[in-house]
Amino acid sequence: MKIIICIAVFFIFIVTWFAIPYSPLKADFSTDNKTLKEKSILYKDNEVFKETDFEATPSAIQKYIANAGYIGTKKMNSLHMEYLDVDFKQGKNGPSLKIDYIQNNYVKEPARMALILSSMFGIPFQGYDYYSDGVGGMKGVIAKLLTLFDQKGLEMDVACLVTFLAESMFFPSVLLQDYISLEEINDHQVKATITFREQKASGIFTFNEKYEMTSFTTKDRAVVNTDGTTENVPWTAACDRYVTGADGIKRPTTFKAIWNYSDGDFIYFDGQISRIDYE
Numbered sequence: 001m002k003i004i005i006c007i008a009v010f011f012i013f014i015v016t017w018f019a020i021p022y023s024p025l026k027a028d029f030s031t032d033n034k035t036l037k038e039k040s041i042l043y044k045d046n047e048v049f050k051e052t053d054f055e056a057t058p059s060a061i062q063k064y065i066a067n068a069g070y071i072g073t074k075k076m077n078s079l080h081m082e083y084l085d086v087d088f089k090q091g092k093n094g095p096s097l098k099i100d101y102i103q104n105n106y107v108k109e110p111a112r113m114a115l116i117l118s119s120m121f122g123i124p125f126q127g128y129d130y131y132s133d134g135v136g137g138m139k140g141v142i143a144k145l146l147t148l149f150d151q152k153g154l155e156m157d158v159a160c161l162v163t164f165l166a167e168s169m170f171f172p173s174v175l176l177q178d179y180i181s182l183e184e185i186n187d188h189q190v191k192a193t194i195t196f197r198e199q200k201a202s203g204i205f206t207f208n209e210k211y212e213m214t215s216f217t218t219k220d221r222a223v224v225n226t227d228g229t230t231e232n233v234p235w236t237a238a239c240d241r242y243v244t245g246a247d248g249i250k251r252p253t254t255f256k257a258i259w260n261y262s263d264g265d266f267i268y269f270d271g272q273i274s275r276i277d278y279e
Contacts, residue, residue, distance in 0.1 A: 033113050047074070077107050082103075101271065102117070112130065126141050138151045161196060190204070201220040221233075238255070254272055
């Protein structure tokens with residue numbers, strides 16, 4: 001009888017634990033973002049983008065900024081983005097998941113926090129990608145308590161930094177910072193380089209005939225395999241289906257993250273942007 005009672009109590013605990021919204025990883029995400037928000041204020045509420053802010057940038061950047069409608073809008077200190085029901089694959093031979101993806105990026109110093117919410121076999125799975133103070137990492141937890149992976153190190157630092165660079169067109173205050181340099185390749189391509197805490201990464205932004213940013217490609221983002229090993233593989237972030245929002249800014253609504261392996265492209269993140277806003 002005692003064994004049956006213990007099993008019943010344990011079962012009730014598990015069901016309740018999965019049902020409540022709290023989790024240690026989500027708490028870390030909230031705490032880290034609160035800290036970053038408090039120390040990342042760079043622009044005041046009355047500061048807006050002007051054409052002269054971008055006059056030293058390549059012409060493709062100037063046309064992108066103007067056509068997207070940023071001129072005259074508030075300079076942002078941070079970016080908030082959300083994706084719902086993303087098709088996400090854990091490696092070429094790994095399982096496929098549907099995930100929700102929530103992220104916050106900060107301008108004053110390169111910083112990026114992203115939370116992954118999903119489930120595996122009915123058990124909650126959560127992930128946390130982070131970059132702050134020059135340190136990046138990626139942690140995955142199942143059942144809110146059991147760590148599946150916790151990847152850190154120099155290669156992760158640079159990978160997270162170049163991901164921040166790839167997303168800079170979503171909040172162009174970043175393009176005005178000293179840690180970013182921009183070099184014109186041709187009328188529709190710009191090489192961007194980010195340098196922070198002795199870390200450096202570069203990539204190429206490509207714009208279409210409407211000067212919508214369609215892709216960012218880099219060789220500075222190593223892939224971390226499921227066994228913990230890393231390898232250098234070209235990486236592409238691709239955007240499409242631009243629409244103009246209620247704030248008058250034109251943004252992409254789809255985003256794909258792609259490893260460009262020698263034997264073919266591997267799309268591991270394929271989602272629609274459900275929300276973008278700024279502070």
